[in-house]
Amino acid sequence: MITQLHIQNIAVIQKAEIEFGPGFNIxxxxxxxxxxxxxxxxxxxxxxRSSREIVRSGADKAIVSATFTDVDVRQWLEENEIEAxxxxxxxxxxxxxxxxxxxxxxxxxxxxxxxxxxxxxxxIHGQNDGRQLLDEAKHREYLDRFMDRPELAAAFSAxxxxxxxxxREMDRLSMDExxxxxxxxxxxxxxxxxxxxxxxxxxxxxxxxxxxxxxxxGKLTEALEGAYGALYDADENAIGLVADAxxxxxxxxxxxxxxxxxxxxxxxxxxxxxxxAERINDLRAGMDFSEEEYDRMExxxxxxxxxxxxxxxxxxxxxxxxxxRRRQLSEIASSGDLLMQLEKDLKKAERDVxxxxxxxxxxxxxxxxxxxxxxxxxxxxLNMPSVKFVAELAPIAEKPGFxxxxxxxxxxxxxxxxxxxxxxxxRIASGGELSRIMLAMKSVFAEHDAVGSMVFDEIDTGVxxxxxxxxxxxxxxxxxxxxxxxxxxLPQIAAMADTHFRISKAESDGRTYTCVAxxxxxxxxxxxxxxxxxxxxTETTRLAAREQLAAAEKFKQG
Numbered sequence: 083m084i085t086q087l088h089i090q091n092i093a094v095i096q097k098a099e100i101e102f103g104p105g106f107n108i109x110x111x112x113x114x115x116x117x118x119x120x121x122x123x124x125x126x127x128x129x130x131r132s133s134r135e136i137v138r139s140g141a142d143k144a145i146v147s148a149t150f151t152d153v154d155v156r157q158w159l160e161e162n163e164i165e166a167x168x169x170x171x172x173x174x175x176x177x178x179x180x181x182x183x184x185x186x187x188x189x190x191x192x193x194x195x196x197x198x199x200x201x202x203x204x205x206i207h208g209q210n211d212g213r214q215l216l217d218e219a220k221h222r223e224y225l226d227r228f229m230d231r232p233e234l235a236a237a238f239s240a241x242x243x244x245x246x247x248x249x250r251e252m253d254r255l256s257m258d259e260x261x262x263x264x265x266x267x268x269x270x271x272x273x274x275x276x277x278x279x280x281x282x283x284x285x286x287x288x289x290x291x292x293x294x295x296x297x298x299x300g301k302l303t304e305a306l307e308g309a310y311g312a313l314y315d316a317d318e319n320a321i322g323l324v325a326d327a328x329x330x331x332x333x334x335x336x337x338x339x340x341x342x343x344x345x346x347x348x349x350x351x352x353x354x355x356x357x358x359a360e361r362i363n364d365l366r367a368g369m370d371f372s373e374e375e376y377d378r379m380e381x382x383x384x385x386x387x388x389x390x391x392x393x394x395x396x397x398x399x400x401x402x403x404x405x406x407r408r409r410q411l412s413e414i415a416s417s418g419d420l421l422m423q424l425e426k427d428l429k430k431a432e433r434d435v436x437x438x439x440x441x442x443x444x445x446x447x448x449x450x451x452x453x454x455x456x457x458x459x460x461x462x463x464l465n466m467p468s469v470k471f472v473a474e475l476a477p478i479a480e481k482p483g484f485x486x487x488x489x490x491x492x493x494x495x496x497x498x499x500x501x502x503x504x505x506x507x508x509r510i511a512s513g514g515e516l517s518r519i520m521l522a523m524k525s526v527f528a529e530h531d532a533v534g535s536m537v538f539d540e541i542d543t544g545v546x547x548x549x550x551x552x553x554x555x556x557x558x559x560x561x562x563x564x565x566x567x568x569x570x571x572l573p574q575i576a577a578m579a580d581t582h583f584r585i586s587k588a589e590s591d592g593r594t595y596t597c598v599a600x601x602x603x604x605x606x607x608x609x610x611x612x613x614x615x616x617x618x619x620t621e622t623t624r625l626a627a628r629e630q631l632a633a634a635e636k637f638k639q640g
Contacts, residue, residue, distance in 0.1 A: 128200025
């Protein structure tokens, strides 16, 4: 759960330290006092989107940090090579220039890493989340989340991916006769051009070296003559002098054995000098260059470089281009046979997809019935006694009868009143009903959700009276198994709090400041009296607040 939240320079909040407790945490305050800013700060520190507009005017940066305890994120920490003690500390700094930095336990991380960790720690239900129920494209996601059968989805995805792979290959090979002739002609011409070049690995380097020698033939010949003469051809040459030294050292070694190694070294040196002289002489003998040979090499190099430019490849790449074009030409020649085989493969892949889709549909139908029962039970408790809720599955009408998500179209239908047939939620549900449906689904999904903390930003929209009382009771019951943080304007919900904060706004020196303060028993009475009576806080409203708190405590104890 989240235990501490530090906010600095976020909108109208200059600085706030909030210590959340286990169970049900409530934030109340006047409209515009800054309640939703606290939720924005939590979202930011969990990797949500942020911009420089969130930074308090005049500040160079905003800082949010959150401390979590009793969370199991060991796998994430290991994968991201971060060590944590008993506390997990997240921090985000957002500069006035819009740039942000993120840290987990002091280690820098990316926003994406922070977001992936945040999804394991806390679930935020915003004011507009209930509107997602109006988007029927989301209904399948809700049902699959409740079904919680990842193996069915994985089997279908594997079959579908294979089907799509075969389909893409068929699309690639399928072409009209004109396109086939055009491509065949191009590939044939390119193959002939590359084959005619008689490409050979290493040839370009050899030609460049030979051309460089020819360009510097005069200087090279002079150097070779000088080197060969010094080693062997001069009257007093190095090899002759070394041979004399070898002879005399050998004579001396016969009398002084300690010179044997020296004699051996001189002999080895003579052999090395003779070998060097022979290699110099061989190169010197091959220095018979001609203008014709130079022109041939230049022409050959020009051809190789033109081909490299044309095919955007180096010398080795040109050989690969040749092999690839041969393969493509062979593929076109046999494309008819390949397409026939792929059509057979596609039919089998389609059968596999439909089989996996049928298993997925069966799981969805069973889950749909369970979800409907569970949601109806929750909604009846939330003062919708005549509600009907249906998770309707219909086969996909368009060929081939499936898409990337299965063979079903999923749509939630409901009826809020007795005697009315279930219809689309977008056409039937009011704002208050949407809020309660979302709360009901959150309550049901919570059983499958490992996230230990949930945030509700004004879940009470459009709710009042007995319905508000039931919403408060439902959230109090939900908070027995996980931590809840909730912004509300309703005393029926606020009375259920285990920890209660009041958010207020004040002005000083022409600036607006928001304060977040925990409330004790008497403070809660005053706050509930304000929620009940507005500006008219009297002993009567205080008495009503005490009665509401007592009733809430009795419910929680029960």
